[in-house]
Amino acid sequence: MSETTSLPESGQIKAVSYEVQKIQEKVKFDACAVVATRDALFGMMRMFEVAAQQYFRDIRVFRVAAEAEAWLQSQRQRSATVGDGMKAQGADAKG
Numbered sequence: 001m002s003e004t005t006s007l008p009e010s011g012q013i014k015a016v017s018y019e020v021q022k023i024q025e026k027v028k029f030d031a032c033a034v035v036a037t038r039d040a041l042f043g044m045m046r047m048f049e050v051a052a053q054q055y056f057r058d059i060r061v062f063r064v065a066a067e068a069e070a071w072l073q074s075q076r077q078r079s080a081t082v083g084d085g086m087k088a089q090g091a092d093a094k095g
Contacts, residue, residue, distance in 0.1 A: 007040055010047065017051035024055045031075035032059040033068035 008016075020029070034049070036042040045061040053059050058075060062068040 004036075004038075004041060008044055010044075013044060013048045013051060016048065017055070020052050020055045029056045030058075030079060031072055032056045033072050034059070034061045035063070035065045035068045036061055037063055 032052075034045045036045040042061060042063060049059050049061050057079075060068075060071060062071070
């Protein structure tokens with residue numbers, strides 16, 4: 001979104017959220033980072049964040065791509081740690 005020159009309308013934001021909802025039964029979403037450098041676009045993407053938050057493990061909007069990338073990396077590490085913990089719990093239950 002960082003290079004978008006036009007603003008989405010609120011109806012379009014809701015429509016995207018609805019489409020995410022429709023496919024979430026087939027696809028499991030993890031973390032989502034959105035980069036929006038312009039103030040107005042940042043505000044619209046915050047609206048999307050609120051509308052779509054129930055379909056992602058976590059979703060955040062950033063103004064700086066490097067911050068978004070660092071956050072995504074931390075989310076990957078968190079998922080790996082949680083996944084390892086769940087595997088260990090499964091092994092304990094089997095043992």
